[in-house]
Amino acid sequence: MDDKQQLLNRILEGQHLTPVFQPIVSLIDGKTYGYEALSRISQKELEMNIEEMFRTASKHNKSWELETLCRVKALEHSIHMERGKKLFLNVNCNIIYDNAFREGFTKAYLQKYGLNSNDIIFEITERVSILDTHAFTSAVDHYQKQNYGIAIDDVGAGYSGLNIIANARPDLIKLDMNMIRDVHKDETKQLLIKALSEFGKNAGILVIAEGIETEAELETLVSLGVGYGQGFFLGCPDPEFKDISKDKADLIRSCQAKSYIRKNKTSLYPMAGYLSRSGNTFSPYEKALKIYETLQNDPSITEFTVTESGAAIGFMTRTSLFEKFGGRYGFSLNSKKSIQQLTTKNFLSVNYDMPVNQVSKLAMQRHYDQLYNPIVVEREGNYWGIVTIKDLLEACTKVEVDTAMHSNPLTGLPGNLIIDQEILFRVLNDAPYCIIYFDIDNFKSYNDAYSFQSGDMMLMLLADILRRAAVKSEFIGHIGGDDFIVICDYHEAETYCEKVIEYFSHRVSSLYHKDDMDRGYIISKNRRGITEEFPIASLSVAGISNRIKAYKDIEAFSVEIAELKKKCKRQTGSYYEIK
Known part of the structure; x- marks a missing residue:
């Protein structure tokens, strides 16, 4: 018997686990929706990484015993939880349909702790494959009919994909923390999260973002329409059932109000940065030929910005680059040059917070051969993205129509x-x-x-x-x-x-x-x-x-x-x- 197995056995035999509870809050008003029950080892001499403890339990067929102990401890402490809040209990996807599990959540069992099925959310993690899909979906259906809530954890990681959501039809989905990390810097993540948020609204499924660690992540998630959040930035796991601080609740409401304004402001034109997208960038020392070949293989790149040390120093359209390589001598003259030798330094750039009506005026004052080029957006002197003439015109038109209405x-x-x-x-x-x-x-x-x-x-x-x-x-x-x-x-x-x-x-x-x-x-x-x-x-x-x-x-x-x-x-x- 190895050391880890011995530690696990001592933890289980002495029931040396204590529950902690992390708040799950509304990203609309900052109110607590519920708490996820987590576990911590209560004896210092038995110190062991929690993830490692669960891996050891799985390896030595002790998962059922360990998970049962975690749930019992959480339920014992639930008498201190304010009524009306939800208790999220982690459940392995291959345990939920076990008869022994079902017997552990009878009405009489819950009444012992002053709970009913409406108070319980089974948070199903699917980092391992479901062994019996039919039994799993039948079990989920059974618990939902008994008024338990079903949440799918780690959506976007492991096996937690669209199939389980479609089959189980959960009440909630929790977005994996890796999707949330630095979401304010990643346009692809933003698009995916926004799509999942819209899907949740249309399907009647609550969407929870896990692992929020910074104010920037929180503000971005609010702007994307995510309804609920959880993470160390909002509230840490605690032995007591604590709401998030007033400052954090006020911050959520402030982010929500700012998001509302950005989406709906009419007389005050939206900022250029809000309409911008990341765009394509290249180093000034990149060979022009290499970029030319990249654009040949990717028709979606219609323009690009040359950046150095974070700042925009040049701009070029696809058409301009192709013209440089065209003609009788174009290829031989330009193929060995760096891209900074070909790009124009005379391009329109604006600050992130410039109203789009002002941006439009500047754009329309350009020379006719640049009239419809995108505009480079900068923030604090660094490249931020580009905004197209189409987006500018649509935003200005919306302002004028809404103002009239x-x-x-x-x-x-x-x-x-x-x-x-x-x-x-x-x-x-x-x-x-x-x-x-x-x-x-x-x-x-x-x-x-x-x-x-x-x-x-x-x-x-x-x-x-x-x-x-x-x-x-x-x-x-x-x-x-x-x-x-x-x-x-x-x-x-x-x-x-x-x-x-x-x-x-x-x-x-x-x-x-x-x-x-x-x-x-x-x-x-x-x-x-x-x-x-x-x-x-x-x-x-x-x-x-x-x-x-x-x-x-x-x-x-x-x-x-x-x-x-x-x-x-x-x-x-x-x-x-x-x-």
């Missing part, structure tokens, strides 16, 4: 959907901003006394003033009724507010009868039907900036701006305040 019909200004996206974008980013709400005081009484048509003229007047006062491409929106919003991408908005109030005070008199203006008020009925004197319309203006205080979520911002608006409305005449 969601604009206020009276003033033509963006409406609530676009306003909400604009506010969210500012609040969740670090760039300077000041968000200002404009409210017309005594508007209802004017509307009642002078007619709805006159009220509409006052709304159009304020909309015109807000536009005329703008000097730095401020975003202007019409919330509805007499409520407007202006978003400045700078802190010092006092001058803008003062200018709007001044213009409004001068021009609003044109909408009143001379007698009312001379008197300084109008006579109208209030909401209770009682005749009352109402002052001439004025403006209440409340602004919130991140000059002093940053807001981590939209709720905190909304509470503060609501309080400030109430304060401004209590003042007499036109009044503004910016915090």
